[in-house]
Amino acid sequence: MVKHRVLKPGIKLRTVKFGLLKGLKLHLDFSTETQIYLGLYETETFSATRELIRRAAWMVDVGAGVGELALYFMKVHGPHTVFAFEPRPEQLARFGDNLAANGWALSDVSMSPDFVGLGEGCTALDALAPQLNHRGLIKIDVDGAEMDVLRSAEGLLRAGAADFLVEVHSKELEEACIALFKANGYKVDIIPNAWWRLFVPERRNIEHNRWLTAVHA
Numbered sequence: 001m002v003k004h005r006v007l008k009p010g011i012k013l014r015t016v017k018f019g020l021l022k023g024l025k026l027h028l029d030f031s032t033e034t035q036i037y038l039g040l041y042e043t044e045t046f047s048a049t050r051e052l053i054r055r056a057a058w059m060v061d062v063g064a065g066v067g068e069l070a071l072y073f074m075k076v077h078g079p080h081t082v083f084a085f086e087p088r089p090e091q092l093a094r095f096g097d098n099l100a101a102n103g104w105a106l107s108d109v110s111m112s113p114d115f116v117g118l119g120e121g122c123t124a125l126d127a128l129a130p131q132l133n134h135r136g137l138i139k140i141d142v143d144g145a146e147m148d149v150l151r152s153a154e155g156l157l158r159a160g161a162a163d164f165l166v167e168v169h170s171k172e173l174e175e176a177c178i179a180l181f182k183a184n185g186y187k188v189d190i191i192p193n194a195w196w197r198l199f200v201p202e203r204r205n206i207e208h209n210r211w212l213t214a215v216h217a
Helices: 002-006 034-038 043-054 068-078 089-100 124-130 146-151 154-159 170-181
Strands: 010-013 025-029 058-062 081-085 110-112 138-139 163-169 186-191 210-216
Touching: 002 163, 010 089, 025 034, 043 068, 043 163, 043 186, 043 210, 058 068, 058 124, 068 081, 068 089, 089 110, 124 154, 138 146, 146 163, 146 170, 163 170, 170 186, 170 210
Parallel strands: 058 081, 058 138, 081 110, 138 163
Antiparallel strands: 010 025, 163 210, 186 210
């Protein structure tokens, strides 16, 4: 109640005040996205994300949501090669609005509603390889389909052509992702959830849910 008196709910264009996304203009709903505005959402990943994006020549954002991380990449590098996949139409529409709010055009990003994987109707990450020069970053946030996405990147993994930032949604998925990365010569680091999440939790209903990075040795 106190939060809603200070920060009124509803989707409005707001400028992020703190954290990794500081200065970006995003259409945010304060009933669910206050932590993005305040720089608290997934703040544990900020240090690793800055470094991964600094060294990346391109980005593939799988589960792009409203495009906040892709926009940060573009803020750092300009409109380099960015592929964004987001199957939820309302999120993809907000992504487009956020691009415009920050002075970018829809043509500056390759946006797709496709699922990523090896299944029928899905886009495989390896299919993008001919368009990806130098070293890049693949971010994966797909609510439990992590291995489906990674299996579609067999060639990219084998070549060590990308660093990865992956949110895992169970202990079993975490172990499977780590095993796949290590089998392809990657160094894996777990990003632990901050101790203060006990008092400022994110909106998660999953017992084992955290991020990992994978960088080719």
